[in-house]
Amino acid sequence: MAAKKLLILPGDGIGVEVMAQVRRIIDWMAKKRKIEFDISEGLLGGAAYDVHGTPYPAETLEKALAADAVLLGAVGGPKWDDLPFDKKPERGLLGIRKDMGLFANLRPATVLDALADASTLKHDVVAGLDIMILRELTGGLYFGEPRGIETLPDGTRKGFNTLVYTTPEIVRIGRVAFELARKRNKRVCSVDKANVLECTVLWREEMIKLQKEEFPDVELSHMYVDNAAMQLVRNPKQFDVIVTENMFGDILSDCAAMLTGSLGMLPSASLGAADAQGRRKALYEPVHGSAPDIAGKDMANPLATIMSFAMCLRYSFDMATEADMIEAAVKAVLKGGLRTADIMQPGKAKVSTTVMGETVVREL
Amino acid sequence: MAAKKLLILPGDGIGVEVMAQVRRIIDWMAKKRKIEFDISEGLLGGAAYDVHGTPYPAETLEKALAADAVLLGAVGGPKWDDLPFDKKPERGLLGIRKDMGLFANLRPATVLDALADASTLKHDVVAGLDIMILRELTGGLYFGEPRGIETLPDGTRKGFNTLVYTTPEIVRIGRVAFELARKRNKRVCSVDKANVLECTVLWREEMIKLQKEEFPDVELSHMYVDNAAMQLVRNPKQFDVIVTENMFGDILSDCAAMLTGSLGMLPSASLGAADAQGRRKALYEPVHGSAPDIAGKDMANPLATIMSFAMCLRYSFDMATEADMIEAAVKAVLKGGLRTADIMQPGKAKVSTTVMGETVVREL
Ligand SMILES: CC(C)[C@H](C(=O)O)[C@@H](O)C(=O)O
Ligand SMILES: CC(C)[C@H](C(=O)O)[C@@H](O)C(=O)O
Numbered sequence: 166m167a168a169k170k171l172l173i174l175p176g177d178g179i180g181v182e183v184m185a186q187v188r189r190i191i192d193w194m195a196k197k198r199k200i201e202f203d204i205s206e207g208l209l210g211g212a213a214y215d216v217h218g219t220p221y222p223a224e225t226l227e228k229a230l231a232a233d234a235v236l237l238g239a240v241g242g243p244k245w246d247d248l249p250f251d252k253k254p255e256r257g258l259l260g261i262r263k264d265m266g267l268f269a270n271l272r273p274a275t276v277l278d279a280l281a282d283a284s285t286l287k288h289d290v291v292a293g294l295d296i297m298i299l300r301e302l303t304g305g306l307y308f309g310e311p312r313g314i315e316t317l318p319d320g321t322r323k324g325f326n327t328l329v330y331t332t333p334e335i336v337r338i339g340r341v342a343f344e345l346a347r348k349r350n351k352r353v354c355s356v357d358k359a360n361v362l363e364c365t366v367l368w369r370e371e372m373i374k375l376q377k378e379e380f381p382d383v384e385l386s387h388m389y390v391d392n393a394a395m396q397l398v399r400n401p402k403q404f405d406v407i408v409t410e411n412m413f414g415d416i417l418s419d420c421a422a423m424l425t426g427s428l429g430m431l432p433s434a435s436l437g438a439a440d441a442q443g444r445r446k447a448l449y450e451p452v453h454g455s456a457p458d459i460a461g462k463d464m465a466n467p468l469a470t471i472m473s474f475a476m477c478l479r480y481s482f483d484m485a486t487e488a489d490m491i492e493a494a495v496k497a498v499l500k501g502g503l504r505t506a507d508i509m510q511p512g513k514a515k516v517s518t519t520v521m522g523e524t525v526v527r528e529l
Numbered sequence: 530m531a532a533k534k535l536l537i538l539p540g541d542g543i544g545v546e547v548m549a550q551v552r553r554i555i556d557w558m559a560k561k562r563k564i565e566f567d568i569s570e571g572l573l574g575g576a577a578y579d580v581h582g583t584p585y586p587a588e589t590l591e592k593a594l595a596a597d598a599v600l601l602g603a604v605g606g607p608k609w610d611d612l613p614f615d616k617k618p619e620r621g622l623l624g625i626r627k628d629m630g631l632f633a634n635l636r637p638a639t640v641l642d643a644l645a646d647a648s649t650l651k652h653d654v655v656a657g658l659d660i661m662i663l664r665e666l667t668g669g670l671y672f673g674e675p676r677g678i679e680t681l682p683d684g685t686r687k688g689f690n691t692l693v694y695t696t697p698e699i700v701r702i703g704r705v706a707f708e709l710a711r712k713r714n715k716r717v718c719s720v721d722k723a724n725v726l727e728c729t730v731l732w733r734e735e736m737i738k739l740q741k742e743e744f745p746d747v748e749l750s751h752m753y754v755d756n757a758a759m760q761l762v763r764n765p766k767q768f769d770v771i772v773t774e775n776m777f778g779d780i781l782s783d784c785a786a787m788l789t790g791s792l793g794m795l796p797s798a799s800l801g802a803a804d805a806q807g808r809r810k811a812l813y814e815p816v817h818g819s820a821p822d823i824a825g826k827d828m829a830n831p832l833a834t835i836m837s838f839a840m841c842l843r844y845s846f847d848m849a850t851e852a853d854m855i856e857a858a859v860k861a862v863l864k865g866g867l868r869t870a871d872i873m874q875p876g877k878a879k880v881s882t883t884v885m886g887e888t889v890v891r892e893l
Contacts, residue, residue, distance in 0.1 A: 241724075255724045285654045285763055306692060307725055314731050322696045324731030328670060329689040331681075358776070360605075360619045361671055367678050367688030394784040395792075398762065399649055412722070416780055420758040428759075 168201035169482055172232035174225065177211040177245075177254060178455025179465035179518075180238020186467035186522025187236060187474050190491065193526050198487060205232070209261060210240025210254035210455075220245075220257035226264050234481040235265075235448040236474060239455035263303050265446045267435035268334070269341040270300040270414065271476075272452060274401070274421040274431065279499040283508050284426030286398075291424055296404045297345055298421055300414025301338045302435055304330050307411045328364045330410065335371040337438065342408035343380035352384045352405035356393045356413055368410065390417070397421055418452070428453045429466030429507040432473035434480055447481045449473040459506075463517040466505040468495055471525060494528035532565035533846055536596035538589070541575040541609075541618060542819025543829035543882075544602020550831035550886025551600065551838050554855065557890050562851060569596070573625065574604025574618035574819075584609075584621035590628050598845040599629075599812040600838060603819035627667050629810045631799035632698070633705040634664040634778065635840075636816060638765070638785040638795065643863040647872050648790030650762075655788055660768045661709055662785055664778025665702045666799055668694050671775045692728045694774065699735040701802065706772035707744035716748045716769035720757045720777055732774065754781070761785055782816070792817045793830030793871040796837035798844055811845045813837040823870075827881040830869040832859055835889060858892035 171191070175184040194200045207225040214220045220240070229235050240254040250256075261267075276284065276294040284291045309327030316322050339355075346353045355372045357365035369387055376385040388396065390413045396403060397417065401424050409417060422431050431453070437446035451469030459465055471491060479488035498521070504513040505521055516524070535555070539548040558564045571589040578584045584604070593599050604618040614620075625631075638660050640648065645656040673691030680686050703719075710717045719736045721729035733751055740749040752760065754777045760767060761781065765788050773781060786795050795817070801810035815833030823829055835855060843852035862885070868877040869885055880888070 250727070250730060253724060259725070285651055286649050287651060290649045309689070313727050317695075322731055323693060324695075324726075324728035325673070325691060325693040326726045326728045327689060327691055329687060331687045332685050358779075360617060361623070362688075362690045363614070363677050364688035364690045366614060367686055391779045391783040394758070394780045395787040398784060398787040413780075415722075415755045416758045416777075419755040420762060420784060423759040423762040 168203040170203045170231065170233040171205075172228050172235045173204060173206045174209045174235060174237045175206070175212070176209055176238040176240040176455065177242050178239055178457045178460035180240070180455055182460070182463065182465050182518050183451065183467040183470040184236070184238045186518060186525070187470050189522050189526050190471055190474060190529070193529055194487060197529070200484075200487070209237065209257040211242055211245040213257055214245060214248070214252060214254065220252060220254045221260040225257075226261060229261055229265055229448075233444075234477050236470075236477060237448055237450035238470065239451065239453065241455045242457040242460070259307065261448070262435060263308060265448065266303065266437040267446060267448055268301060268303040268438070269338055269436040270302040271345070271434040271436070272298040272300060272418040272422070272431070274298060274418070274425050276425045277430065277496060277499060279496070280425070280427045280430065280508060282510065284424060286424055286426070291401065291426070294401055294425060296401060296421065297349065297406045298414060298418040299338065299342045299345060299406060299408045300418055301334070301410050302414075304334045305411035328362065328412075330364055330368060332367070332371055335368050336375055338408060339372050339375045340379070341436070342406055343376065343383045346383045346406045347380075350405040351382065352386070354386045354388055354393075354404055354407050356388050356390050356407055356409035356417065358390050359387070360389060365410065372408075393417055394420060397424060422452050427508045428469070429505060430468050430472065432469055432476050434473070434476045436480065445481070447477065449477040463519055464506050465518050466507050467518050467522050468505075471495060471522070490529060491525075494525050497528050498524050532567040534567045534595065534597040535569075536592050536599045537568060537570045538573045538599060538601045539570070539576070540573055540602040540604040540819065541606050542603055542821045542824035544604065544819055546824070546827065546829050546882050547815065547831040547834040548600070548602045550882060550889070551834050553886050553890050554835055554838060554893070557893055558851060561893075564848070564851070573601065573621040575606055575609040577621055578609060578612070578616060578618065584616060584618045585624040589621075590625060593625055593629055593812075597808075598841050600834075600841060601812055601814035602834065603815065603817065605819045606821040606824070623671065625812070626799060627672060629812065630667065630801040631810060631812055632665060632667040632802070633702055633800045634666040635709070635798045635800070636662040636664060636782040636786070636795070638662060638782070638789050640789045641794065641860060641863060643860070644789070644791045644794065644872060646874060648788060650788055650790070655765065655790070658765055658789065660765060660785065661713065661770045662778060662782040663702065663706045663709060663770060663772045664782055665698070665773070665775050666778075668698045669775035692726065692776070694728055694732060696731070696735055699732050700739055702772060703736050703739045704743070705800070706770055707740065707747045710747045710770040711744075714769040715746065716750070718750045718752055718757075718768055718771050720752050720754050720771055720773035720781065722754050723751070724753060729774065736772075757781055758784060761788060786816050791872045793833055793869060794836065795833050796840050798837070798840045800844065809845070811841065813841040827883055828870050829882050830871050831882050831886050832869075835859060835886070854893060855889075858889050861892050862888050
């Protein structure tokens, strides 16, 4: 079997530190499980701007397109806050998502037993939570044209963006949702605002049609986005798979992530269309950001990025055994009482990023 | 003093029942406090469609424009779900908001001591919560043009809406936010997605300018909408006034409402621009919807609508004493142990809509 081509983009802030721990896991896999990785590194976001004057160097895209999978840390930080809109670190992230065609963003929100009390929600409301938010990632308001800021003849300024989806864009994300649900509890809740936005009227119509034609075995329900935000707080366990457009998905997945009380634990996968061999372009990253306030202090939680690597093994390389091993090791370490600062609880042992990474490797 | 012209729009579902309880309070005010109300009733939403074939009869708008204030129950229900987009009950609500120019939607999220345990969040996270979400209500995606669904030459369909704000729209809602904050804790958090959407880049720029020029005594901070959804769950008490655009406000205010655990308790006010006499067009409604599942069962919680009437007295008629009286009566009734089904807790007495309304009047 050919070596697995992995591109690592540590990015900014704690991205660098947490990725260093993933490197340990990769080294272990290479040595102990004889898995050949062909690893390259690249720059994205503020780190890329500092070197190349752009958050999104052509070289990085080239490497990403050549890789079997990309691992990303996080981008952004106050250092780059005053840059013009098109130089900000976020442009790098949005650019690579778009150019790699990563339209399907999988954001599981799960609560591990050991961490159920870390949530601000009552124990019973979140214990055992295991939902999947599927966010459309390359359409909608994020990329719609026309967009911009204009000055009108009377001096007034006008800012505008376009929310737009076509049927193929809706159908392809719908398919991913139904396929995910088939491997879970066979329920998809499509979130829209079809009582107000025509764009999401189309979204709802296409979801209904798709379910009827291709996925009659999966249950489909619909919910308005405002109600979905409520229901996530009221009773998150009612959901199995939630599928929604880009902007709604950004908001709801962060809300869901916070329900778990341990943002530092949550991985994500962004997938493109399947090619003839069934392979998808893919990028894996933690749900948390670059956390500039704790960057460089060896305090960040590396587990979300480590779990993102597990997702990578599972989805891109079909290595379920190895993915399971990593997830089991993470659970064991938590059960053993080790905690980074973000998930610290009374009676547990507070450890650094490095110690957490080393301990996961030892557990493996 | 001239009689206060009040238009009552019970709307659909539980709207009718809860409004009947408000009528009791109004009668009491007229009789015991010698306040003259000139009351008319009108139809909006499904109820209007059933009679006039439109959710938004011209007559209703006429009455609304002639009134000093409008009280609304709620609109919508499955009965009208299959109507075409432009006949749905929601069109009535959106139409009246737009035509009355109600650009400022005040949605307080408060937790009364007696109900702090009703939340799915831990007691300490929400006890004493008192934040104000100010939602822009007549702009953004809800009303932006162009909008619609188009069929392209190749048969693909495309759905689109426009997110658009002009400087005057941003400035007028900003002013309301800063003025509200001056009467509270002098902190405004403006929520946007300025790292992605140009429209909200303009929003942020205008908020910064406005604060510098007119409200240097109020603190202004900015937060991305995804982070705001997280922070509401993590630590809602960090906020004082949140100001945001229409769609974000819809989502965040419902999320915040659910934090309180008692949606049936939350009022809202929608205000227009002040005229030369400082009077604003105004509509008051509960945050909850028409709740078709419990409609007609005398089970609904009338307190949100009663509290909306208190807001009406306070904001439209400058009757702070009477507004305080209503709010005190509601607190006393809850302290006395009465609960409608939605806020029922062990050891309390479950009562009907009618009994709740009667008891508030008795308490007055
Ligand atoms: C950094 C930002 C552009 C990004 C987004 O909005 O998509 C982030 O919030 C995310 O959710 O991955
Ligand atoms: C019914 C609907 C059109 C309305 C809105 O989205 O504004 C409602 O959700 C609200 O928040 O008042």
